[in-house]
Amino acid sequence: MELSKKHFMLISFFIILSSLGIEATKEPPRTGKHFVLIHGSCLGAWSWYKLVTLLKSSGHNVTALDLAASGINPLQANDLQSSFDYFKPLRDFMEALPSHERVILVGHSLGGLAWNIFQDLTLATLLLRPLRLFSDEDLSKQLMLSFENYESVKRVYIISEKDKVARRDLQLWMIERNPPNDVVEIKGSDHMVMMSKPIELWAHLQGIAEKYSYPIF
Template sequence: MHLVPLWISLLIFFFSVSANEYESILQQRQPLPTKHFVLVHGSCHGAWSWYKLVAMIKSSGHNVTAFDLAASGVEPQQVHNLRSISDFFKPLIDFMAALPLDKKVILVGHSYGGLAVAQSMERFPNKISVAVFVSALMPGPDLNISTLNQESFSRQGPLLDCKYAYDDGPDSPPTTFIFGPLYLKSKVYQLSPVEDWALATMLMRPLGLFSEEDMSKELKLTWERYGTVRRVYIISEKDLVTEKDLAMWMIKRNPPHQVEEIKDSDHMVMMSKPLELWAHLLSVAGNYS
């Protein structure tokens, strides 16, 4: 996969963002010890979707890790080789397992990546200083993934040109899903720069779909582990994928420690409102050190 589009898009970002606006955010914040942010992407995306935040975090003197989940971005596996949702999450789980016991990270999940964050909270609660769900699915001990999926699907609007694949035959459940360009433009990136939408259309990869039984088994969450990690939920005001009503439904049934909202942002908050998202993450880092 060619990296030129990513590099070009990064240049577009730096030319489009007001230097004064960015400096204002840096000047307003209190000096913080160096933090380590771990960024987890959503459905059909990859680490590339965080490129604006990665630039901001690094230029602010903090550490950041944004990587591809399995069969995503430039990760070499193919989606049909993933047998469980835990296979999909494995790059994050391996990263967390390798962290020294005396190190903690700020774990940030977007959209479907919230499920990966939830599993990491259950497995590695002592390695996470705070978990941030950005327009993300947020299951919990009293909100299981089956109930969350049912509610999410019941609120799902027309999928337009998105596609399901039925690799096990037309009479079996779908095996993969991928966003279509029209859906991306009208529902996912509708408030983001057109360059980011164009980039996304070139880098989409299919999302593996797993059975309810598998997801329920792998995402069994407890108050004794998951429940000990502090959580922040960030709502995107004009999100047409994880709509505000769904976000509030999750928050009511699985209350986090803090709720924030970013105005005039779409589902891809890191694309449409990167400065505002970074300001919130800086605040969270200071509040939950």
């Protein structure tokens, strides 16, 4: 899945996903940054509800969408033939962006099944949906990243200290194998950082957005 040359920065909790985006909300643009929130597996746009409120209250534009067969998206897991179908809402959004617009992508997990780790367990049990598992071969085929575009993206990894899905040693291994521009850690957070430590995440995202903002030529 190759993207056109948009100006964006990526913040990823657990997996670097520089080729993903999501469907725009119906709100008018705001004067702040444009944060695009990408939910993890089995989840949906609903999982960001705490962070969306905090970011919007700070004057930012926020987009959170359901991937295919996730959240309230009408497709079912069995309807997806490959990861290409799963990521279609992301791809459509990114391709529709004006050439001058920059967005900050915030990706969560996209790989870990999130049972028994929610602070908002009642909400999660009502809204979780099954995820079709895709092979490594399929993912490698669909998520092709060019060196030119990938290296042009500023990437920040947020370590979740108390994560029991992507444990700390795994997170450090991923960071070592694919070094980002910066690494920050949220103390006491679990896999669902946006629910367990929303205020801390909100503060970090604003700081990161300011640090890595740059003019468009």
